[in-house]
Amino acid sequence: MARLLLLAGDFVEDYEIMVPFQALQAMGHRVDAVCPDKKEGDKVKTAIHDFEGDQTYTEKAGHLFALNETFADITLADYDALVIPGGRAPEYLRLDERVLEVVRHFVDSEKPVAAVCHGAQLLAAAVSLSGHRISAYPACAPEVRLAGGEFVDIEVTDAITCGKFVTAPAWPAHPEWLRQLNELL
Template identity: 80%
Template sequence: MARLLLIAGDFVEDYEIMVPFQALQAMGHTVDAVCPDKREGDRIRTAIHDFEGDQTYTEKPGHDFILNATFSEVSAADYDGLVIPGGRAPEYLRLDERVLEAVRHFFEHEKPVAAICHGAQLLAAAISLSGFRVSAYPACAPEVSLAGGDYAQIEVDQAITSGKLVTAPAWPAHPAWLARFNELL
């Protein structure tokens, strides 16, 4: 089974870290969840984003998530794949060159990457998306396009595979997104 790196930060979307972290382990994979400037055993705060008929999602406090690895002690080269959850964390994680270097590693070495929702913000900041069809939360469509990607407007419960990249618009896509990612692994 694969060894996976999951990069997150405070106010990551609750379902988009909890579900993949647990489901990928249930599939037999090892998942190391890290956050820049935090250590194994530290907590990150999460937010629950819900779709309740408003013009955008609503946000509520989520659960605390306990990291099981230390960002400064891991090397992307030791991992078979990368998981990028959404929420608000990608907005500021994309400003951290160490995070961008880690993301680039997976693309440079053609390793599978799964990004959901606002995770596309990290992709767009780290690499050219030229040649990739990428789904994301619709508010991220301009960033995908500006990074050269072909934004895929798909149903909220669907996912798309483009090369070694699997993306989806939001957490209702977990069954499709995780199944496609597992196929690549």
């Protein structure tokens, strides 16, 4: 089975970190969750985003998510794929050059990169998306396009694989998003 790196940060979307972390382990993969400036055993705060009929999602306090590895100690060559959950975290993680280097490593090494929802913000900040069809939460469409990608507006329960990228609009796509990532692994 594969060894996966999962990027976290405070106010990551609760379902988008909890569900993949647990489901990928249940599939037999090793998943190492890390956050810049935090160590194994530290926690990140999560936020729950829901679709309740408003013009955009609502946000509520989520759970505390315990990291199981230390960001500063990871060796990128040890990992087979990268998982990027959404929520608020990608909006500020993309300002961290080391995080961008992590994303570039996986893309340059042609290893699978799975991003959901606002995770596309990290992709767009780190690499050119030219020639790639990328899904994300619709509010991220301008960033995908500015990075040269084709934004694909799909059902919230769907995901798309384009090359080594597996992307989806939000957490309701977990079954399809995780299935497609598992196929690449």
